[in-house]
């Protein structure tokens with residue numbers, strides 16, 4: 001590997017040696033004030049548009065114009081089974097088998113549907129473990145599920161917190177909490193990657209500990225899918241849900257995804273909210289009212305799916321497949337992390353604190369950075385970066401998130417980000 005130095009020539013050499021560099025050209029990156037692409041570091045919020053997406057979406061608009069309702073049934077892209085076109089690529093990204101993975105609904109909706117099935121409280125076992133800094137939608141969803149099932153969040157919600165003065169959760173504390181509440185614990189619902197700090201949680205160990213305690217486990221993979229390799233089937237995870245508009249580049253409000261482990265998919269005793277799209281497709285249009293579920297996670301589907309957003313997502317999944325999936329992307333991401341860590345240490349120093357854990361296994365591509373220059377407000381730094389066309393995001397109360405995404409961010413982007421941050425910090429403190 002190139003010896004890392006702070007000069008622009010190192011970034012150029014790293015880009016030249018990057019076997020995935022050409023994938024950047026497959027995305028539109030928003031233009032900055034001078035017309036050249038912004039340093040776009042918010043793929044953790046809204047991924048970039050694959051250039052091919054318009055073609056995929058237009059193909060469906062064209063089929064709609066040409067065939068009308070018949071497009072549901074005709075040709076290789078028939079809308080009736082259209083979601084199946086996404087299954088194998090999604091399965092590779094999350095480590096799920098075809099019967100375990102489906103593109104449907106949106107993230108919070110899927111969390112609710114899956115909790116209906118996997119949160120089955122009894123008077124003895126009614127608690128759900130979440131984390132202190134859970135994404136608000138997850139917190140609301142869990143609280144409302146607890147109430148819906150006749151329990152009280154004050155008694156049934158177990159909250160995992162970092163130790164006093166710490167930012168991130170400790171593995172031992174999480175596993176300890178699971179063991180401590182074991183006999184009363186019904187469900188562990190945690191993120192794969194924490195949205196604020198970027199911490200990767202030890203999903204396999206959490207799953208094993210929860211199962212040992214007699215509880216079920218679900219993960220919110222909003223910040224994990226397309227960011228880090230996942231092996232949901234092998235880890236024995238009960239269920240998971242994700243959105244597609246972040247690292248999967250599926251577009252705003254794009255279709256979400258769900259995983260249910262194979263050992264549950266055919267279990268007719270699980271409580272489930274039903275809709276006609278969960279009905280076996282060969283009998284669905286007989287319009288009977290006796291539910292006969294598809295023998296896979298597809299039985300959790302409710303409605304006929306949003307074809308246009310699925311078409312956009314197919315364009316991006318195709319890029320993931322051609323890039324070779326998560327392993328090469330993660331390898332590049334780890335080189336980018338090493339490079340960005342070096343620049344932060346050498347150029348920025350203690351003017352910024354890295355909130356994200358530093359151990360490779362505990363981080364994906366997202367950095368959470370906190371400005372530590374006395375008298376300099378982090379929001380002003382964020383604002384100045386934006387004005388310089390370096391796009392990060394601000395997360396209340398005091399963190400700048402920046403995510404170099406290996407599919408389309410270059411080492412030169414990272415170099416420019418740090419150069420701009422250095423200048424902005426100098427200007428605001430001087």
Ligand SMILES: Cc1ncc(COP(=O)(O)O)c(C=O)c1O
Nearest residue numbers: 106107108109135137195222243
């Ligand atoms: C971690 C996490 N969970 C849940 C959500 C909510 O997603 P949706 O609006 O697709 O339901 C988000 C959205 O950004 C998120 O980041």
